[in-house]
Amino acid sequence: MVTSRRHDYQGMGGMLIDLTAWMLNALQQRLDEKYNKMLCRIIKKKTIANAVGDAVGAVFGEMLQEMELKHGQRIVFEKGGSEGMGEYERYRRNRTCDALGYVIPNATIRLLGEIGEGASATVWKGKVGSKVVVVKVSKLGRKRDVVREWKGVEAIMEKHQALPIPRYYGCFESVNGQTAAIVMEMCGEPVSRSEGEDEIPAAYREKVAAAVEAFRVAGVEIYDHANRNTLVTREGEIRLIDFALDVDRDMTGEA
Ligand SMILES: Nc1ncnc2c1ncn2[C@@H]1O[C@H](COP(=O)(O)OP(=O)(O)OP(=O)(O)O)[C@@H](O)[C@H]1O
Structure with missing residues (x-):
């Protein structure tokens, strides 16, 4: 008696697990469709x-x-x-x-x-x-x-x-x-949306200076140093973007 009940429960449990997986999958597909349609509209508008x-x-x-x-x-x-x-x-x-x-x-x-x-x-x-x-x-x-x-x-x-x-x-x-x-x-947000050292929040000034110093010590010139290209990660660390100089000037026909 007990054994067969347990089997019943297990059977139902198994079915439920399968059903849940199936429902989640169906939901995911539905969300994907909605998402695709929305992005498609944006793409068309932009185009x-x-x-x-x-x-x-x-x-x-x-x-x-x-x-x-x-x-x-x-x-x-x-x-x-x-x-x-x-x-x-x-x-x-x-x-x-x-x-x-x-x-x-x-x-x-x-x-x-x-x-x-x-x-x-x-x-x-x-x-x-x-x-x-x-x-x-x-x-x-x-x-x-x-x-x-x-x-x-x-x-x-x-x-x-x-x-x-x-x-x-x-x-x-x-x-x-x-x-x-x-x-x-993804490196978070720019340290400031306005340019100028004064616009950098005080809490990040030293870190930004240290990041720039790291480039100087490495002998790497920062191509476009700007607040919009100085990002703060969620952990409060600084990352520079747009730092790469054009190294392709003397290479032709590659792009
Ligand atoms: N890795 C990243 N993490 C977070 N945000 C980023 C990242 N890369 C770029 N961004 C965001 O996108 C913006 C534009 O990026 P980027 O500077 O590389 O483009 P761009 O075409 O070179 O623009 P510009 O020459 O005007 O600075 C950045 O100011 C920043 O807000």
Whole structure:
């Protein structure tokens, strides 16, 4: 009697576990659909607003999906809806990331929203699994700038691993050759939205000075030192971005 009840319970328990897993999966798919639709609308708006056509649409989107190859050697950018998708391949000069073990461990980067925009690139917050990352995607016709920045970053990373910079996961190039994207660690917010040393909150001034000093000691010139390029992590640490000088001036035909 007791045994068979236990079996009943176990049977029901098993069913419940299966059902819960199934429901969660269905919910996840539903959320994905909603999310994809929402991002698709944003992509379309942006594409029209920027009047730059499909190529931009092929860059921004809801999923960068790693295919087959391990460690994000190749990612596929999937767009929602009926439009096409763009493939990205890991840029050939990524050896330092590999050597340092800075790799994207998961197949999908979900772009959550725009966090910055410069002349040559749009910067997105994204998620790889539960990890938040930042994706800097070249604007139409500005791939060369992003690739150049990457070459500069790589050259510096190769020699100086202790500098206060984000962890870079690599550079990716779209297969159609139009765009490039740099994937890096999320380093929080700029130390100040206004420029000038006085605008830096007192609590961070020493830390910022120490970060700049680290570059000086390493003999690395900071390309664009500004408060907007001086980020404070959640742990209150300083990270500089846009530090890479253009190392590509004498290299032609590579971007
Ligand atoms: N790793 C990061 N973590 C958090 N925020 C970031 C990161 N990288 C960039 N950002 C945000 O995006 C903004 C623009 O990034 P970035 O400076 O690299 O772009 P840009 O195109 O070179 O712009 P600009 O030349 O105008 O500074 C930054 O000011 C910062 O707010």
